[in-house]
Amino acid sequence: MTNKFNQNYIYKPKKNLSIKEVVNGVLKADTKVLAQAITMLESKNQKDRLLIYDALSEIPASKEKSFRIGITGSPGVGKSTFIESFGKHLSNLGISVAVLAVDPSSKLNGGSILGDKTRMEELSNLDNVFIRPSPSKGELGGTAEQSYESILLCEKAGFDVILFETVGVGQSETHVKQLVDFFLLLVLAGAGDELQGIKRGIMELADAILVTKADGENIINAKNTKNNYQNASHLLPKKESNWVTRVETCSGTENKGIDKVWDILNEFKKHSINNGWIQENRTKQNVFWFHQKLNQFIKNDFFSRKGIIEKLQKIELEVRNSKIDPFKAANKLFRNES
Amino acid sequence: MTNKFNQNYIYKPKKNLSIKEVVNGVLKADTKVLAQAITMLESKNQKDRLLIYDALSEIPASKEKSFRIGITGSPGVGKSTFIESFGKHLSNLGISVAVLAVDPSSKLNGGSILGDKTRMEELSNLDNVFIRPSPSKGELGGTAEQSYESILLCEKAGFDVILFETVGVGQSETHVKQLVDFFLLLVLAGAGDELQGIKRGIMELADAILVTKADGENIINAKNTKNNYQNASHLLPKKESNWVTRVETCSGTENKGIDKVWDILNEFKKHSINNGWIQENRTKQNVFWFHQKLNQFIKNDFFSRKGIIEKLQKIELEVRNSKIDPFKAANKLFRNES
Numbered sequence: 001m002t003n004k005f006n007q008n009y010i011y012k013p014k015k016n017l018s019i020k021e022v023v024n025g026v027l028k029a030d031t032k033v034l035a036q037a038i039t040m041l042e043s044k045n046q047k048d049r050l051l052i053y054d055a056l057s058e059i060p061a062s063k064e065k066s067f068r069i070g071i072t073g074s075p076g077v078g079k080s081t082f083i084e085s086f087g088k089h090l091s092n093l094g095i096s097v098a099v100l101a102v103d104p105s106s107k108l109n110g111g112s113i114l115g116d117k118t119r120m121e122e123l124s125n126l127d128n129v130f131i132r133p134s135p136s137k138g139e140l141g142g143t144a145e146q147s148y149e150s151i152l153l154c155e156k157a158g159f160d161v162i163l164f165e166t167v168g169v170g171q172s173e174t175h176v177k178q179l180v181d182f183f184l185l186l187v188l189a190g191a192g193d194e195l196q197g198i199k200r201g202i203m204e205l206a207d208a209i210l211v212t213k214a215d216g217e218n219i220i221n222a223k224n225t226k227n228n229y230q231n232a233s234h235l236l237p238k239k240e241s242n243w244v245t246r247v248e249t250c251s252g253t254e255n256k257g258i259d260k261v262w263d264i265l266n267e268f269k270k271h272s273i274n275n276g277w278i279q280e281n282r283t284k285q286n287v288f289w290f291h292q293k294l295n296q297f298i299k300n301d302f303f304s305r306k307g308i309i310e311k312l313q314k315i316e317l318e319v320r321n322s323k324i325d326p327f328k329a330a331n332k333l334f335r336n337e338s
Numbered sequence: 339m340t341n342k343f344n345q346n347y348i349y350k351p352k353k354n355l356s357i358k359e360v361v362n363g364v365l366k367a368d369t370k371v372l373a374q375a376i377t378m379l380e381s382k383n384q385k386d387r388l389l390i391y392d393a394l395s396e397i398p399a400s401k402e403k404s405f406r407i408g409i410t411g412s413p414g415v416g417k418s419t420f421i422e423s424f425g426k427h428l429s430n431l432g433i434s435v436a437v438l439a440v441d442p443s444s445k446l447n448g449g450s451i452l453g454d455k456t457r458m459e460e461l462s463n464l465d466n467v468f469i470r471p472s473p474s475k476g477e478l479g480g481t482a483e484q485s486y487e488s489i490l491l492c493e494k495a496g497f498d499v500i501l502f503e504t505v506g507v508g509q510s511e512t513h514v515k516q517l518v519d520f521f522l523l524l525v526l527a528g529a530g531d532e533l534q535g536i537k538r539g540i541m542e543l544a545d546a547i548l549v550t551k552a553d554g555e556n557i558i559n560a561k562n563t564k565n566n567y568q569n570a571s572h573l574l575p576k577k578e579s580n581w582v583t584r585v586e587t588c589s590g591t592e593n594k595g596i597d598k599v600w601d602i603l604n605e606f607k608k609h610s611i612n613n614g615w616i617q618e619n620r621t622k623q624n625v626f627w628f629h630q631k632l633n634q635f636i637k638n639d640f641f642s643r644k645g646i647i648e649k650l651q652k653i654e655l656e657v658r659n660s661k662i663d664p665f666k667a668a669n670k671l672f673r674n675e676s
Contacts, residue, residue: 330631
């Protein structure tokens with residue numbers, strides 16, 4: 001990971017890459033090419049996407065798998081601050097990091113994404129770090145539609161660790177689980193009853209829960225919260241990986257507890273390599289994504305037909321106004337088009 | 339609802355109906371035709387399914403909507419016993435009932451389903467009752483793939499109440515929620531800590547929780563369980579319908595508490611007609627099923643191509659054995675076929 005790309009956030013007007021350029025760029029871990037390839041993945045132009053699909057198919061699987069870590073938490077919990085501290089910690093240890101952030105606040109402006117994650121600027125200037133925010137559109141309910149391909153690109157580029165950040169809103173988390181090896185939930189310190197606010201489903205997925213902003217006057221509060229989560233986590237069903245959810249506190253701004261997180265991750269890695277879970281899980285994920293992508297290709301093919309979106313919207317409105325059965329409507333649209 | 343069909347479980351070797359026969363049969367609420375139409379829906383032969391789709395499209399929407407009730411609970415909780423008591427209660431009140439049971443134990447044998455729900459025999463002999471078990475295959479993870487169409491058929495046939503039974507195993511419940519107006523969860527009496535065994539997600543969906551087998555020596559136990567669920571239900575997030583989950587006990591064998599359930603359902607109906615939720619929810623469900631069915635048609639069209647399943651299985655095995663990227667595999671299969 002020797003290439004440096006200081007312009008993580010400043011995307012040039014789209015210059016389309018050739019398949020060869022993508023393949024070579026990814027193999028050299030050229031972050032500029034990586035960023036452009038992801039832009040092409042997110043393009044509305046199917047041609048752009050298909051080119052990256054072809055490139056992805058040409059690049060052989062990397063021998064070393066990246067350690068994929070999902071990071072989620074409500075807005076305001078301090079995900080960016082944590083990722084900045086954590087990313088710097090890894091970078092200092094000589095570990096290369098790709099950060100894929102699904103950012104609902106980022107906006108697509110004619111092909112260029114203007115990131116507003118200024119806090120991550122310092123991190124993005126480091127040598128072995130690649131940061132790429134993505135707008136949170138797409139079918140995976142909150143995560144970008146092309147997350148899987150983006151992760152594949154980073155893995156094939158040889159990053160040691162991939163941090164995949166999402167906003168913790170509902171159903172997307174079960175999909176994220178299909179993308180990552182480890183799932184980290186960030187929560188805020190607060191009174192005990194805030195546990196109710198967190199969807200139990202998300203807690204069930206978490207391999208570690210991190211109480212953020214454990215600094216200054218907030219430390220006692222954070223420790224209490226940690227205890228509450230620890231108690232609650234005992235009630236959760238046992239994980240397939242046989243891993244017991246860990247709860248810790250940290251402070252991104254004071255840079256405390258960050259090293260503990262990396263220790264936990266390494267413990268987890270050792271644990272799940274030893275019991276075979278990590279490989280088993282990857283195989284399951286691979287089968288999942290095979291079907292998922294196949295279905296996506298089939299659907300995209302149908303919905304990319306000329307005029308189909310207009311027809312769909314028209315008939316959906318009729319469904320909404322009870323002018324036509326949903327079943328009849330689907331049947332009609334499909335029959336006319338097939 | 340004057341037609342009587344005493345052979346709910348004995349399906350004749352498939353005799354295919356014409357579109358006209360299906361349309362007329364459904365409009366006359368002919369339960370024999372209904373049962374055959376559902377068999378055709380579940381047929382592996384696409385022609386059979388398409389015929390019913392066409393028939394469904396021809397039958398106008400019923401003016402009176404059926405009250406659709408989802409019933410779920412772990413195996414052994416007493417779903418069949420409850421449905422039998424409850425169905426008889428409704429039948430006595432002159433209310434027509436269709437029971438669609440997704441039965442994981444039922445088997446498809448060359449077109450005929452041999453139901454083993456002997457307990458429901460008495461119910462199935464009543465005049466205004468239609469019972470149809472379905473094998474639990476299909477893409478809705480536990481509910482039969484054609485549940486939506488089966489419900490539509492029953493609704494268009496004019497049944498007052500549709501009871502839709504599923505086994506309470508995991509994710510299928512969120513799909514069932516898209517099929518019903520009211521969601522009833524059956525639980526067993528037991529020690530307080532059994533609450534943990536129930537997925538919180540399912541509890542969140544429940545509009546009423548019914549502690550079954552509240553009879554004999556089990557009564558006190560059942561009442562304690564009721565209290566536990568009542569306490570737990572206060573912790574659940576507020577429902578969109580503004581309805582507060584109700585908890586009751588019942589005994590199917592002693593026929594106790596069955597009338598209370600019907601009272602609760604009527605209260606719910608009044609409540610949600612008044613605040614507009616029931617209509618709003620139906621509209622949302624309709625839009626959901628429009629997209630769901632359209633996607634299903636598109637996928638089925640692809641997967642019905644000759645030899646595609648064999649190719650799919652072959653390449654899935656390669657994915658499983660890490661011989662090919664999942665992405666590359668999906669791309670390859672799709673490109674070869676499109």
